[in-house]
Amino acid sequence: MEFVLVPGAWAGGWIWDEVAKSLRDRGHNVHQLTLSGLNEQSETCEIGLSTHIEDVESYIIRHGLESIVLVGHSYSGIIVGQVATRGRVSIRHTIFIEAFLPVSGQSLLDVSGLSIDEEERAILENEGMWPAPSRAELATQPRLNDADINLLCAKQRPHPGKTVTDAVKLESPLVDIPATFIAHEGWLSFSREHDLLATLKSSGSWRFKNIEGGHWPMLTIPQKLAELIHSCVA
Template structure:
């Protein structure tokens, strides 16, 4: 297994219904190789945590604040699924802090559109119970888990603060287009997002069939792919 030699900085952003815990094995593999990693659990995503006012902007602010507070520079943002929208928003706010963006089977985002628009989810408010939307994807659709792991995963997933799905994302395409971006496709759960990434000229890595939750089903593969991507030269487009 070939790894990039330089120590890197990664901020991992989880997807809907998950928490920072889902990156534990990938983080350990990266840390063991001398990299520095962070994986925050976004606001409202802990069990029983209030979330009435949590929206997409709040999640973007969570990661933005982490980067500023920890003075993280030249960082690679890795976003899984819904987390792709979050890292797109973060990169738009602090592009000078970002070395690369990696979408892991993720929503890349479209200016002025929400997660509900892209998924799509119709009549989103009909799904809301106590400010949350319950997990909508069966465990078996997330990856190949044995029975024990499936039970553990189901017990850890939490309802998503509904405003995070309803709020539209707004960003400057000019700022984002200057940053190196890669898309790791690990399943066929959201094929239109992979196609959108290709249309934007984002580097595509096909890692199917690792499963949508590849950071859980194939953590070693994801860690390896991240290091391979990080070994590529960084070319920023001119203003």
């Protein structure tokens, strides 16, 4: 099975290392993507939501991948959901991990439950980049230990701001794709996506799995997460 793992905001493919190893040990081929603007110092002012969608699609096309399992975490739920519904590439199944979901006409900030004014101000003050969480902010997150926090502080990068302020353009309904949603109990209850989740739960094409590893289960419980990902297509 071909797995394409897409990181959330501020992160690169490195965040999937332990999960990827576990999936490879199960015999899968695994691709860990790093999206534009997150891997090197580069001109990022023109990197928007469409850039990251095209990053994923072009990688899949360039490597000749077919019938893949596409996995997104947090911010990249917005990305993988759009890739899966666009139909430009062959997606067998989409997995959303502690993820936000794409809603036509809405940006990540619109659906996130965050203060839009505060986040847009932070992006403006950081020359168009969305600053990564501070050590103090990460310390308030459940399940992260000191090693996890040290890793995130060392490797997370500012994220291209336009990707979280650009509006989604969904070409077909999310309910039309086969998908699995993996998150802790109550995830998205704080956001504007609560009603959307209820609709998806009543569909026959989406499955829901609970995991209690905080917002970064690929760091806190990677083996358990890999087992759940594997079970989605086993």
